[in-house]
Amino acid sequence: MTNIKMTVNGKSVSGEVPDETLLSEFLRENLRLTGTHVGCDTSQCGACVVHVNGKALKACTTLAASLEGAEVTTIEGLANGGELHPMQQAFNDNHGLQCGFCTPGMIMTSVDMVNRYKAEGKELTEEAIRDELEGNICRCTGYHNIVKSVEDAAAKM
Amino acid sequence: MYSFDIERPTTLEDAVEALKDEEAQALAGGQTLIPTLKQRLAAPERLISLTSIPELKGVSAKDGWITIGAATTHAEVAKSVSAYPALAALAGQIGDPAVRNRGTIGGTLANNDPAACYSAAALASGAVIQTNTREIAAADYFLGMFETALEEGEIIIQVRFPIPEVASYQKFAQPASRFALVGVFVAKFADGVRVAVTGAAEEGVFRWSEAEAALDSSLAPESIDALEADDDGLIADIHGTAAYRAHLIKVLARRAISAMS
Numbered sequence: 122m123t124n125i126k127m128t129v130n131g132k133s134v135s136g137e138v139p140d141e142t143l144l145s146e147f148l149r150e151n152l153r154l155t156g157t158h159v160g161c162d163t164s165q166c167g168a169c170v171v172h173v174n175g176k177a178l179k180a181c182t183t184l185a186a187s188l189e190g191a192e193v194t195t196i197e198g199l200a201n202g203g204e205l206h207p208m209q210q211a212f213n214d215n216h217g218l219q220c221g222f223c224t225p226g227m228i229m230t231s232v233d234m235v236n237r238y239k240a241e242g243k244e245l246t247e248e249a250i251r252d253e254l255e256g257n258i259c260r261c262t263g264y265h266n267i268v269k270s271v272e273d274a275a276a277k278m
Numbered sequence: 279m280y281s282f283d284i285e286r287p288t289t290l291e292d293a294v295e296a297l298k299d300e301e302a303q304a305l306a307g308g309q310t311l312i313p314t315l316k317q318r319l320a321a322p323e324r325l326i327s328l329t330s331i332p333e334l335k336g337v338s339a340k341d342g343w344i345t346i347g348a349a350t351t352h353a354e355v356a357k358s359v360s361a362y363p364a365l366a367a368l369a370g371q372i373g374d375p376a377v378r379n380r381g382t383i384g385g386t387l388a389n390n391d392p393a394a395c396y397s398a399a400a401l402a403s404g405a406v407i408q409t410n411t412r413e414i415a416a417a418d419y420f421l422g423m424f425e426t427a428l429e430e431g432e433i434i435i436q437v438r439f440p441i442p443e444v445a446s447y448q449k450f451a452q453p454a455s456r457f458a459l460v461g462v463f464v465a466k467f468a469d470g471v472r473v474a475v476t477g478a479a480e481e482g483v484f485r486w487s488e489a490e491a492a493l494d495s496s497l498a499p500e501s502i503d504a505l506e507a508d509d510d511g512l513i514a515d516i517h518g519t520a521a522y523r524a525h526l527i528k529v530l531a532r533r534a535i536s537a538m539s
Contacts, residue, residue, distance in 0.1 A: 143312075164309065167376065178379050182313065183312070184284060187329065234375065255374045256374025256375060
């Protein structure tokens with residue numbers, strides 16, 4: 122067992138968990154932050170993507186005990202009070218979801234993508250968005266509107 | 279997963295000591311090891327996380343060589359190895375963005391997946407793998423599928439790549455896993471051309487010496503037109519036959535050479 126301490130969505134959290142606890146399990150089962158979805162549990166689908174120390178990663182393929190002291194942001198931490206993050210608003214405005222299961226991961230990946238391209242001064246083309254979404258799978262195959270959502274949000278972020 | 283304990287040493291000495299335990303297994307970014315543990319294909323009693331050790335991190339360039347710390351992520355290599363563009367481009371095509379933010383060069387080399395991209399870069403570049411006890415030339419390092427020259431408990435500290443005059447890596451991604459169905463790395467140095475092939479062979483990465491000899495005379499795609507890659511020992515599975523992979527080797531080698539000229 123390990124006593125894990127980290128910051129999740131700006132709040133200090135801790136929990137006594139077995140060493141083999143995945144970050145996705147810690148978030149969902151200990152902290153009850155069930156917005157981080159577990160789709161495939163095999164690193165393929167990206168529904169569990171969260172940000173750790175500012176970088177997107179797959180929470181189902183990260184051990185919670187290896188993230189002592191980390192700053193984690195989940196889908197629950199994006200909105201500013203009642204005001205949606207521009208990426209969340211864009212998914213809403215552009216019908217960027219159908220069943221919604223992949224949406225938390227899509228949004229977390231897309232926020233990381235836009236931040237990274239802006240920081241590096243690179244142009245985020247439609248082709249680049251599609252390439253960057255390689256690790257996020259939408260079983261409803263709603264990719265066209267997801268790409269439109271990311272383009273829309275990128276212009277506002 | 280079976281249960282295990284995790285240790286997070288912050289110095290190399292502590293990590294070396296911890297790995298002397300027969301039941302201990304090194305953990306880098308975990309992008310291969312964690313899925314392996316989930317499938318219960320491995321059951322170490324103790325994982326020694328190597329990502330909190332400062333000596334294993336960072337990228338530097340000096341005297342025609344790039345040095346990359348073993349715990350450096352693929353995303354960092356893609357972003358910061360500007361002196362060796364083909365290597366940076368290779369790192370930027372591994373897995374997906376989230377995997378690249380976590381997976382490390384040391385982890386992939388220690389695992390030696392037969393379809394890993396970095397193995398081709400290391401072999402074609404003539405890289406040097408420095409561990410806590412010695413330096414291993416890439417030519418002596420890869421011993422077969424998931425087999426390397428690393429001893430029990432030996433830790434990769436950094437990997438040094440000589441920077442070639444020009445190089446290119448071309449990968450045909452297996453569409454589900456994004457691993458290389460076949461990947462070909464071609465690098466031209468003052469003393470000759472090296473061609474390394476990953477993804478294709480049962481025994482992992484290998485050099486295509488006939489192509490190297492042909493390209494030493496002339497670095498042009500036509501130089502290998504008369505050659506055929508041998509399909510003996512190549513992987514045959516639901517994604518492609520051995521003959522198909524042999525065909526891809528030549529196609530990708532031609533693409534790499536075209537990209538270099």
